[in-house]
Amino acid sequence: MKNILILLLAFVFVVSCKHNSKEVELEKGKATDAGPVEPTKPEDTEIWEPKPKVVTIDEETGIPSDAIVLFNGENFNEWVSAKDSSAVDWILNADKSMTVKDKYGDIQTKRDFGDIQLHIEWKSPTDVRGNGQHRANSGVFLQNRYEVQVLDNNDNDTYVNGQVGSIYKQSIPLVQASSKTGEWNAYDMVYRAPVFNEMGEKTTPATITVLHNGVLIQDHVEIKGTTEFIGWPKNNPHNKAPIKLQDHGDNSGVSYRNIWVRELN
Numbered sequence: 417m418k419n420i421l422i423l424l425l426a427f428v429f430v431v432s433c434k435h436n437s438k439e440v441e442l443e444k445g446k447a448t449d450a451g452p453v454e455p456t457k458p459e460d461t462e463i464w465e466p467k468p469k470v471v472t473i474d475e476e477t478g479i480p481s482d483a484i485v486l487f488n489g490e491n492f493n494e495w496v497s498a499k500d501s502s503a504v505d506w507i508l509n510a511d512k513s514m515t516v517k518d519k520y521g522d523i524q525t526k527r528d529f530g531d532i533q534l535h536i537e538w539k540s541p542t543d544v545r546g547n548g549q550h551r552a553n554s555g556v557f558l559q560n561r562y563e564v565q566v567l568d569n570n571d572n573d574t575y576v577n578g579q580v581g582s583i584y585k586q587s588i589p590l591v592q593a594s595s596k597t598g599e600w601n602a603y604d605m606v607y608r609a610p611v612f613n614e615m616g617e618k619t620t621p622a623t624i625t626v627l628h629n630g631v632l633i634q635d636h637v638e639i640k641g642t643t644e645f646i647g648w649p650k651n652n653p654h655n656k657a658p659i660k661l662q663d664h665g666d667n668s669g670v671s672y673r674n675i676w677v678r679e680l681n
């Protein structure tokens with residue numbers, strides 16, 4: 417009987433404590449049985465720390481202060497040949513742009529990147545040189561393997577999952593926002609790299625958002641794997657990797673300028 421009484425008292429004590437702690441929570445405005453209590457003062461929902469880092473924009477170039485400038489027209493210091501890592505021999509132009517040197521091959525950054533925001537401008541040549549995939553075909557490859565297509569698509573049909581602004585053979589752009597043939601285009605991208613586990617399996621897919629001339633064309637799209645010309649996407653594990661620009665090998669005449677990147681953490 418005495419033991420039962422002790423047990424009963426212990427039970428009442430525990431319940432009482434739980435009840436009291438709930439009351440304290442309610443008094444603090446933290447919780448109800450239905451969920452968080454509706455804040456009653458403006459400061460209840462204010463967060464002051466940590467403060468975001470301050471980034472300033474260069475008035476002349478428009479480049480954010482925390483960006484890495486990959487190409488500003490001065491030289492190819494940030495780039496190498498993708499074929500053999502030798503010095504780049506694409507064409508450096510007086511207007512601070514570069515042009516693909518036909519059949520020289522792709523070029524890539526010396527640096528490796530993971531998650532990034534990328535700004536890059538490109539244009540097709542004024543003189544029309546071919547049709548379909550053979551008209552001003554180049555491409556921006558994230559991590560050396562995921563291509564955002566560059567193409568002169570003006571009055572120039574091709575398969576839509578390989579048209580300008582497509583994630584090549586994977587994602588059709590929402591709209592076609594091209595400049596006139598021979599005029600500058602801008603791509604702004606937010607790219608999140610895929611994650612692989614220790615077994616080499618992809619646990620988080622890469623995603624990409626692309627603006628073409630300020631117009632949303634890829635909206636947080638999941639990248640399925642490598643952007644193959646023939647075959648399905650592949651998913652071999654990889655670490656950070658360079659950004660690559662394509663020489664399609666058919667006298668594309670594509671030019672690039674004003675390339676900068678912000679690393680995202």
Ligand code: MG
Nearest residue numbers: 553554555566
């Ligand atoms: Mg291409």
